[in-house]
Amino acid sequence: MAYDPSLFESRRRGYTENYGATAAASxxxxxxxxxxxxxxxxxxxxxxxxxxxxxVRAYSRRNLxxxxxxxxxxxxAMQDFAKERARGLSEFDLAQQEQMRGFDxxxxxxxxxxxxxxxxxxxxxxxxxxxxARQLFAFRAGAM
Amino acid sequence: xxxRGVSSxxxxxxxxQQFVVGRAKGLPAGARxxxxxxxxxxxxxxxxxxxxxxxxxxxxFDFSQDPFQAALAALGSVNISPTxxxxxGGSGITASDALAKRKYEDELAKERRQIDAYRSMLAGxxxxxxxxxxxxxxxxxxxxxxxxxxxxxxxxxxxxxxGFTTAKTLTGQGYSDLEKYLTxxxxxxxxxxxxxxxxxxxxxxxxxxxxxxxxxxxxxxVAAEQAxxxxxxxxxxxxxxxxxxxxxxxxxxxxxxMMMAQNLAQTTLGQQRFGYESQAAQAQAQALxxxxxxxxxxxxxxxxxxxxxxQEIEDTLAGAGADPTAVKDKDKDKDKDKExxxxxxxxxxxxxxxxxETANPTLKAKIEAFVEKNPRAxxxxxxxxxxxxxxxIK
Numbered sequence: 001m002a003y004d005p006s007l008f009e010s011r012r013r014g015y016t017e018n019y020g021a022t023a024a025a026s027x028x029x030x031x032x033x034x035x036x037x038x039x040x041x042x043x044x045x046x047x048x049x050x051x052x053x054x055x056v057r058a059y060s061r062r063n064l065x066x067x068x069x070x071x072x073x074x075x076x077a078m079q080d081f082a083k084e085r086a087r088g089l090s091e092f093d094l095a096q097q098e099q100m101r102g103f104d105x106x107x108x109x110x111x112x113x114x115x116x117x118x119x120x121x122x123x124x125x126x127x128x129x130x131x132x133a134r135q136l137f138a139f140r141a142g143a144m
Numbered sequence: 145x146x147x148r149g150v151s152s153x154x155x156x157x158x159x160x161q162q163f164v165v166g167r168a169k170g171l172p173a174g175a176r177x178x179x180x181x182x183x184x185x186x187x188x189x190x191x192x193x194x195x196x197x198x199x200x201x202x203x204x205f206d207f208s209q210d211p212f213q214a215a216l217a218a219l220g221s222v223n224i225s226p227t228x229x230x231x232x233g234g235s236g237i238t239a240s241d242a243l244a245k246r247k248y249e250d251e252l253a254k255e256r257r258q259i260d261a262y263r264s265m266l267a268g269x270x271x272x273x274x275x276x277x278x279x280x281x282x283x284x285x286x287x288x289x290x291x292x293x294x295x296x297x298x299x300x301x302x303x304x305x306x307g308f309t310t311a312k313t314l315t316g317q318g319y320s321d322l323e324k325y326l327t328x329x330x331x332x333x334x335x336x337x338x339x340x341x342x343x344x345x346x347x348x349x350x351x352x353x354x355x356x357x358x359x360x361x362x363x364x365x366v367a368a369e370q371a372x373x374x375x376x377x378x379x380x381x382x383x384x385x386x387x388x389x390x391x392x393x394x395x396x397x398x399x400x401x402m403m404m405a406q407n408l409a410q411t412t413l414g415q416q417r418f419g420y421e422s423q424a425a426q427a428q429a430q431a432l433x434x435x436x437x438x439x440x441x442x443x444x445x446x447x448x449x450x451x452x453x454x455q456e457i458e459d460t461l462a463g464a465g466a467d468p469t470a471v472k473d474k475d476k477d478k479d480k481d482k483e484x485x486x487x488x489x490x491x492x493x494x495x496x497x498x499x500x501e502t503a504n505p506t507l508k509a510k511i512e513a514f515v516e517k518n519p520r521a522x523x524x525x526x527x528x529x530x531x532x533x534x535x536x537i538k
């Protein structure tokens with residue numbers, strides 16, 4: 001069979017278009033996930049911001065906190081609140097990062113697949129050139 | 145022009161009519177009979193002139209017969225004189241006897257001439273001149289065919305070499321492009337992924353300090369969260385490193401595959417080349433062998449024909465009572481002389497040509513090219529081109 005480079009170009013185009021489409025879909029999903037994560041984190045942050053003055057007021061009503069009073073129970077409650085806030089926000093961040101890493105991994109995998117396909121294509125092309133050269137040689141030598 | 149002779153009588157010029165020499169059937173062109181032929185209007189007197197002078201007298205011819213028969217009839221009808229032809233006496237030979245004797249002598253002479261001619265053919269090799277001409281033609285044809293076969297072989301070798309060079313270049317270019325591509329496009333996308341642990345949330349220190357609450361336990365919590373995030377990032381980085389290593393190995397494997405494929409392609413081309421060259425050489429040898437066989441067959445046929453002719457001539461001579469062996473012995477002596485003669489020294493260029501038979505294809509091609517260019521090269525020229533062979537010629 002004669003060597004036809006146009007067939008390779010057609011396949012290369014196919015691989016590129018496929019990669020472009022999947023990479024774009026992945027990017028879009030990543031963006032959505034980022035937005036979702038950011039929104040959830042902001043909600044959580046807002047909840048913590050809202051809860052914090054309510055907590056102070058509750059202890060204030062029970063005279064456990066005032067400009068001249070600093071009860072241990074209030075201090076403990078505030079520290080627990082702050083720790084809970086730090087833990088909650090960290091969990092949000094970690095979940096978000098893991099989700100983003102999943103997208104990173106998928107993007108890298110897609111890119112590797114795409115490049116691998118192109119490498120296979122180039123190798124196949126070289127083999128076909130060699131095969132065509134062998135056939136030409138055979139024709140020239142009168143063996144075919 | 146009608147052949148004039150004893151069997152086809154026709155009116156002639158007076159001069160021609162005097163002595164038309166008839167050509168006897170079966171005699172060679174030069175053999176003539178001295179039989180007088182009468183004129184178209186013969187008289188008794190003229191008839192008397194026409195018969196052998198001293199043997200007969202006659203009364204006339206019957207011209208309804210051909211002249212020869214008429215002459216014989218005339219001779220038979222006359223009263224032959226008892227006068228002897230040779231010498232005196234009453235017991236001499238008659239005219240018919242003389243004629244018969246003359247005829248016999250003519251035939252004898254003819255036979256002698258034939259025998260001489262046959263002997264001459266045997267001695268001079270004339271019997272095989274046709275065969276020799278055919279042999280020369282066969283040899284010439286053999287040379288032409290050999291040149292043709294060698295030409296075809298030369299063309300085939302040039303085509304093989306040209307095809308091999310082109311195929312090798314194309315293959316080399318193809319794999320060189322692949323190598324360039326693979327080198328310029330390393331396939332390890334995991335290496336480019338950025339991994340970060342991210343920043344841990346604040347510890348609400350300002351708020352806590354505003355209420356006079358210590359932030360230390362919260363800071364410890366934040367540090368623990370940061371540590372967990374960093375650990376997670378490190379785990380992900382490890383995963384990326386593993387995948388990157390696999391990708392690098394895959395790249396290296398692809399490069400190795402490319403090198404192996406290139407090596408195989410080039411080796412296959414080389415093998416193909418030797419295969420085709422071998423086939424061409426084999427075809428040439430086969431064609432030459434076939435040609436030699438055909439030529440030998442043709443030569444044998446010619447030699448066989450010549451020998452058959454020689455045998456026929458010898459048989460004819462033997463049949464005629466002649467001894468063919470004398471001629472044969474002479475030929476044998478000639479052959480023996482040839483065998484005993486010292487062999488002529490070969491020319492250096494002939495020795496060089498003969499060397500081609502055992503030479504390898506490369507040397508053979510070189511010698512062929514040299515001989516074609518310098519068909520009459522002397523030892524000095526040969527020495528320049530082929531010093532080793534020249535030393536053996538000396």
